[in-house]
Amino acid sequence: MIRPRRSRFRHATPALRAAGALAALAAPALAHAGEAAAPLIGAVRPGSEDGVLAVELILLNSEGQARAVEVPARLPVTLTLGGERRSLTLECSPDAAAPQVEAGGFARRECLLRLPEGVSAQDSALLSLGGDLAGSSYAFALPAAPAAPAPAQMAGGAEEPPALAAAPAPAAKPDDGNAFLGNLSAYSPIYAVYGPGTNSDGRIQISFKYQLFGDAGDVGGNAPIINGLHFAYTQRLLWDLGAESSPFRNVDYMPEIFYLQPAVEVAPRLALGGQIGFRHESNGRDGAASRSANTIYVQPIATMKSGDLSISLAPRLFFYVGDREDNPDIRRYRGNTGLFAEIGRDEGFRLTANSRFNFSTGKGSVDAELSYPLDRIVDTPLNLYLFGQAFAGYGENLLDYNRQQTRLRFGFAIVR
Known part of the structure; x- marks a missing residue:
């Protein structure tokens, strides 16, 4: 899912990159x-x-x-x-x-x-x-930078020059053996949330993307065109914590490959960007519970700034390709259009919504997320966001693509 900025860990320093x-x-x-x-x-x-x-x-x-x-x-x-x-x-x-x-x-x-x-x-x-x-x-x-020691006082009030440390200066050294780790970054939000009373009361999501070519972050502008090619992987787990043995209700696996055009300022406080890609979704099961879908999509994005407030809108058009034997009528419930919308501040509240809609059947869904930095509420070194997630409509997961559901969960996120 395209974002108006690079998803990031809360105050976390990225892993060191070794360039051999x-x-x-x-x-x-x-x-x-x-x-x-x-x-x-x-x-x-x-x-x-x-x-x-x-x-x-x-x-x-x-x-x-x-x-x-x-x-x-x-x-x-x-x-x-x-x-x-x-x-x-x-x-x-x-x-x-x-x-x-x-x-x-x-x-x-x-x-x-x-x-x-x-x-x-x-x-x-x-x-x-x-x-x-x-x-x-x-x-x-x-x-x-080494801390400057306080000057020592000699007899008579003169300052004695501090003794130099014998230890060598720390070297700016990379991690060995992971020359391309810097090309790996977060993609969609990473979180764990819980809302009791359903057969999918727990929801966990992990997501990352990898820049396949060029130096990390060297995308757009005068960079080679091929640097915009990325691989991404998102995995979403729905957990029935209330049932005996607490089984997973469903796990959706979503690899994709896409081309990213970073947002470029086209007018004061307005930037435009976008991405186009191919996405595969499946739940890794067989028989009657097997689900899968392949889509090709295009998604432009516009981001508007007002002070430290950002507003982003990204309409999405997608087409199903390949075999849909496991769920031949999935288009009826998902349609071919979607909209990503987001409003918020980097160090404050952020509200994000993803929607899908089929105009001919009137069916669709809205998945919304609200987040806020935890350390803005309590004095803590813990790098987390308070995270609320809500879903209404058809198909929160592939297994239940044709079932209408409403969910409300709360938890924590490390990427929003």
Whole structure:
């Protein structure tokens, strides 16, 4: 389901992304006759000044003879923080001699990156070479700035300079072995809710999406078109907690592949985006309880801003494809149209509604969610949302696609 913004964990820092050196071996060469040496970002470490990072470049030479490589004094880079891309400049000493790179070997060169104001320590980040050097990326955690010790007082009131710590500075090091973890993010809301008195009083949903191509968050704008291709998976469990042995009433499995066009501002306080994709739904059962449906859909979205209030509307048009043998009349209850609507604030209430409707039969459904950050109510470090969920209409799940139901549940969410 398209969202006007990237779904996020409440105050949670995203998992650190490891971008291994081999991922950028095909990067273009640095400026020199011959184009033999390709740059990689080998390491990112805290610099000698606050707000400055030391970036180590690795210069590779795949040719059969040694080459001297001149590194430009200023290199364009892109720093990605929380999905936001910032264009910065890597500063390399213009006085340093061009390193001689042996055939099949490499050389190291250290440059400096000055962080923009407002960047929080311990955030995960992705640094990518830009311009003609695009291709090399490095994921790391921004190191915390060391706390300045209080000056010691000597006799007579003079200040004694503090002793330097012998421990090495913490390295901005990626998680090993998960170079593409940064491309994984939340998709639809993730929550657990409960409402007694029915055969599906518990409802749990998990959902994620994965950017198949390109650097994490590098979608839209001047990014390659193929970067917009995503895979998503959503699983919804309906739980009969009141029955003996508490069986699951139904589990819906919903993988999909889609192309995402992020919202682009087309007028003051108005942004337009959309997605188009293919979705498969099934409940993994056989016999009379088996249900499945395949749809191709298109969904544009408009988001309007008024201060910190956001309003989003996204009509949805979908068509059934393939075999519907398990539920041949599902279109009668779902139709071919839907509407996503949302209003709320990032740090306050948010109301979301998804609807389906068949204009010829008058049947359809509305699934609504209301959420609010828990730490705005009580003083707690717990990263959760209070979450209410309601359903009215036909087919809360695939098994009951032709049954009219009304449900009201409350619980908690980590993504809304």
